[in-house]
Amino acid sequence: xxxxxxxxxxxxxxxxxxxxxxxxxxxxxxxxxxxxxxxxxxxxxxxxxxxxxxxxxxxxxxxxxxxxxxxxxxxxxxxxxxxxxxxxxxxxxxxxxxxxxxxxxxxxxxxxxxxxxxxxxxxxxxxxxxxxxxxxxxxxxxxxxxxxxxxxxxxxxxxxxxxxxxxxxxxxxxxxxxxxxxxxxxxxxxxxxxxxxxxxxxxxxxxxxxxxxxxxxxxxxxxxxxxxxxxxxxxxxxxxxxxxxxxxxxxxxxxxxxxxxxxxxxxxxxxxxxxxxxxx
Numbered sequence: 001x002x003x004x005x006x007x008x009x010x011x012x013x014x015x016x017x018x019x020x021x022x023x024x025x026x027x028x029x030x031x032x033x034x035x036x037x038x039x040x041x042x043x044x045x046x047x048x049x050x051x052x053x054x055x056x057x058x059x060x061x062x063x064x065x066x067x068x069x070x071x072x073x074x075x076x077x078x079x080x081x082x083x084x085x086x087x088x089x090x091x092x093x094x095x096x097x098x099x100x101x102x103x104x105x106x107x108x109x110x111x112x113x114x115x116x117x118x119x120x121x122x123x124x125x126x127x128x129x130x131x132x133x134x135x136x137x138x139x140x141x142x143x144x145x146x147x148x149x150x151x152x153x154x155x156x157x158x159x160x161x162x163x164x165x166x167x168x169x170x171x172x173x174x175x176x177x178x179x180x181x182x183x184x185x186x187x188x189x190x191x192x193x194x195x196x197x198x199x200x201x202x203x204x205x206x207x208x209x210x211x212x213x214x215x216x217x218x219x220x221x222x223x224x225x226x227x228x229x230x231x232x233x234x235x236x237x238x239x240x241x242x243x244x245x246x247x248x249x250x251x252x253x254x255x256x257x258x259x260x261x262x263x264x265x266x267x268x269x270x271x272x273x274x275x276x277x278x279x280x
Contacts, residue, residue: 045067047068056080059080059082074109079113081124091129091167112142126139140179142154167192177201178204180207189213194217199220213228226238227250228252231255
């Protein structure tokens with residue numbers, strides 16, 4: 001999603017707006033002079049060359065707090081609604097001391113958060129730490145995105161409150177995902193660790209009740225498609241490793257709680273394949 005293109009489409013009329021467009025600097029620091037309870041905040045330390053940062057905040061109580069290191073990184077952040085957070089991970093802490101929360105080069109990070117329920121918003125939260133090169137990350141909280149990248153319009157019942165944490169230490173990985181709700185329920189969670197190279201990952205969680213999805217990838221060239229949807233509490237924990245890649249398709253859905261655990265060590269020349277569908 002291009003922030004410039006979506007500006008007029010997504011910004012509610014008469015809503016406070018903060019825009020930082022195309023920041024290309026060797027070093028950048030922005031801290032609000034004063035911060036009240038409902039102010040939007042941006043605290044940003046940026047080092048490196050040829051870094052492009054686009055930020056749009058529309059609403060209140062949104063916060064962006066991270067440091068960016070490395071060169072030729074592109075960061076697009078859009079927060080619409082209330083209580084959104086994008087920043088360094090609770091697991092790693094701030095990366096300022098060692099170069100930044102991206103740190104690598106030629107990474108593209110695109111994060112969109114939205115909630116349309118005012119004071120009932122649960123507070124979207126997306127944490128990240130990427131210490132690798134040429135990774136593409138697109139994640140949407142408050143939306144549904146399909147595996148082909150199709151982004152569906154937001155509905156009238158988005159309450160936010162989706163927690164995601166992403167650690168990518170490898171290179172040339174692609175990560176696409178989304179989380180959305182359709183009632184006053186909140187957290188879906190999603191902890192993703194990718195330490196290998198050239199993985200193509202798609203994750204999606206939608207509707208309520210709460211869902212938790214954990215994914216850890218230690219090796220390279222895996223193709224992963226994981227979706228949890230429906231009204232039940234689903235849970236999945238997947239770990240991929242081995243000398244060869246794994247193609248994984250997992251779908252958990254429906255009104256009955258489903259659970260799936262996989263620890264895959266692929267030693268098959270040409271790769272492994274796993275397909276799981278649970279619920280209806």
